[in-house]
Amino acid sequence: MDLKPTKPLSGFIELLPAQQRCFDECARRMQEVLNYAGYSRLDLPAIERAEVLTDKDNWDEIETQIFLFQKGDTKMGLRYDGTVGLARFVAGHMNDLAFPFRVYQFARNYRGERPQRGRYREFWQMDIDVLGIQNLSTNYDAEIVATLAQMYESISDIVGSVKVKVGNRRFWNAMFEYLNLTPEQARAVFILVDKKDKISDFVEGLVDTVGADKANEINSVFTNGYRSFLNKTMNLDAAINEMDHFMELLRVMGVKNAEIDVSIMRGHAYYTGIVFEFFSVDYPELPAVGGGGRYEDLVSKFSKTRIVGVGASIGVSRLLVALMEMGKINLSKWERPIDVAILVMGDDNLQYALTVESALRNAKIPSVAYLDADKKFKNQIEYADKIMAKYSMIIGEDEAKNNVVALKDMATGDQQTVSVSDAIKLIQGR
RNA sequence: GCGGAUGUAGCUCAGCUGGUUAGAGCGUCGGUUUGUGGUACCGAAUGUCGCCGGUUCGAAUCCGGUCAUCCGCCCCA
Numbered sequence: 001m002d003l004k005p006t007k008p009l010s011g012f013i014e015l016l017p018a019q020q021r022c023f024d025e026c027a028r029r030m031q032e033v034l035n036y037a038g039y040s041r042l043d044l045p046a047i048e049r050a051e052v053l054t055d056k057d058n059w060d061e062i063e064t065q066i067f068l069f070q071k072g073d074t075k076m077g078l079r080y081d082g083t084v085g086l087a088r089f090v091a092g093h094m095n096d097l098a099f100p101f102r103v104y105q106f107a108r109n110y111r112g113e114r115p116q117r118g119r120y121r122e123f124w125q126m127d128i129d130v131l132g133i134q135n136l137s138t139n140y141d142a143e144i145v146a147t148l149a150q151m152y153e154s155i156s157d158i159v160g161s162v163k164v165k166v167g168n169r170r171f172w173n174a175m176f177e178y179l180n181l182t183p184e185q186a187r188a189v190f191i192l193v194d195k196k197d198k199i200s201d202f203v204e205g206l207v208d209t210v211g212a213d214k215a216n217e218i219n220s221v222f223t224n225g226y227r228s229f230l231n232k233t234m235n236l237d238a239a240i241n242e243m244d245h246f247m248e249l250l251r252v253m254g255v256k257n258a259e260i261d262v263s264i265m266r267g268h269a270y271y272t273g274i275v276f277e278f279f280s281v282d283y284p285e286l287p288a289v290g291g292g293g294r295y296e297d298l299v300s301k302f303s304k305t306r307i308v309g310v311g312a313s314i315g316v317s318r319l320l321v322a323l324m325e326m327g328k329i330n331l332s333k334w335e336r337p338i339d340v341a342i343l344v345m346g347d348d349n350l351q352y353a354l355t356v357e358s359a360l361r362n363a364k365i366p367s368v369a370y371l372d373a374d375k376k377f378k379n380q381i382e383y384a385d386k387i388m389a390k391y392s393m394i395i396g397e398d399e400a401k402n403n404v405v406a407l408k409d410m411a412t413g414d415q416q417t418v419s420v421s422d423a424i425k426l427i428q429g430r
Numbered sequence: 431g432c433g434g435a436u437g438u439a440g441c442u443c444a445g446c447u448g449g450u451u452a453g454a455g456c457g458u459c460g461g462u463u464u465g466u467g468g469u470a471c472c473g474a475a476u477g478u479c480g481c482c483g484g485u486u487c488g489a490a491u492c493c494g495g496u497c498a499u500c501c502g503c504c505c506c507a
Contacts, residue, residue: 010500080506080507081507267505291507313507314507376465381465384467385468396465397465406465
């Protein structure tokens with residue numbers, strides 16, 4: 001008989017138990033930060049109607065990378081991020097929500113594209129949004145960045161520290177207006193700036209697109225700084241002041257490692273103002289590990305009410321799984337879930353062993369009994385060793401008869417015969 | 431969709447210019463007298479050498495195709 005493959009599909013992730021415990025702990029800490037920051041969790045369906053996931057505006061971008069399928073006459077697909085579902089949800093439950101609405105999702109998302117390092121077809125993402133009706137102060141933009149920074153900080157002992165780079169779409173729109181670019185030129189420059197760090201012929205590209213003079217001015221944003229465009233137009237002033245105010249708020253909220261980098265654009269069509277991306281300081285080879293920005297009219301395809309907001313996401317898989325695959329996360333503290341292995345010398349002693357196991361578990365000591373009680377002792381203690389139990393508790397005829405256990409410290413090899421209650425005290429260090 | 435690399439045991443890989451029954455380490459299972467592990471020793475199981483075709487007396491090895499995986503590009507998080 002042909003054996004079927006044991007590997008998951010390309011781009012899908014499986015974690016080993018210790019890795020999963022580490023992942024869960026990181027997720028727990030980040031969600032704890034969100035709870036204190038007043039965010040409610042939303043757990044939406046992974047599958048949405050195809051018409052919800054796609055529309056004519058972004059069909060070309062999305063159609064090639066989305067998992068689409070059909071049941072009967074219903075076309076559906078797997079969500080590729082949290083934003084679309086959130087927009088649908090908010091539009092449908094506006095009466096039940098209080099705005100500004102702070103909300104997060106921690107969920108698997110799916111992209112059908114070809115995988116590469118740090119990019120998966122199924123991945124966990126933490127989506128964080130603040131939504132307002134009609135208006136929402138850009139102060140929330142700063143607050144959400146501060147919240148993200150705290151989330152990263154909460155796991156920095158595991159994944160290292162991050163820095164955040166801040167850009168502004170509004171600044172570039174004002175620039176394009178100031179330079180009188182055609183929409184086609186603006187779009188081309190936008191893409192060039194977005195890719196600036198990746199390409200070597202940035203300036204040449206600008207010259208080809210807008211001519212030498214304007215290319216020079218655009219490039220001077222990076223050589224002389226964005227503030228050199230103050231006092232040119234009202235919109236430029238507004239955008240520049242917005243960035244400076246934003247950075248001032250980050251400073252007040254204690255965000256470290258924040259800097260303006262106007263080349264941060266983010267490809268998404270829906271961002272309209274401040275945008276930001278988080279990068280690993282300790283592992284600069286990783287792509288952005290999170291980011292987001294301000295958007296307008298998110299909900300317009302579901303509702304006539306104008307909803308604006310600021311959203312961000314943390315690529316949890318990208319960050320954690322990539323580091324695990326690189327061997328950069330010390331998993332030793334996640335590899336020891338069990339404190340006590342109860343070794344049972346023969347079926348006759350099983351019942352007593354089970355009462356001991358219950359006593360340990362009631363005392364909140366993670367413990368497992370080796371229930372193949374007729375297996376050789378050697379196999380049992382090898383198992384205790386393999387799961388890295390701190391203690392073995394050996395239960396044979398004598399122990400069962402006298403209501404005691406032989407407690408063995410697996411690191412030192414020391415062994416003593418004590419009552420169950422004394423064993424619990426010893427294990428708990430009292 | 432495009433380009434590059436790689437497909438041999440559960441895992442990591444070795445097999446030089448084609449030559450009989452295909453190897454190592456790790457892991458798994460068993461054993462070194464059946465209440466003492468991490469070390470050591472002995473033994474065992476497991477492969478149609480990714481798939482199809484071609485060249486050849488003979489192919490894991492050479493050639494073509496195909497599929498898959500990884501890396502990169504496009505695009506994106």
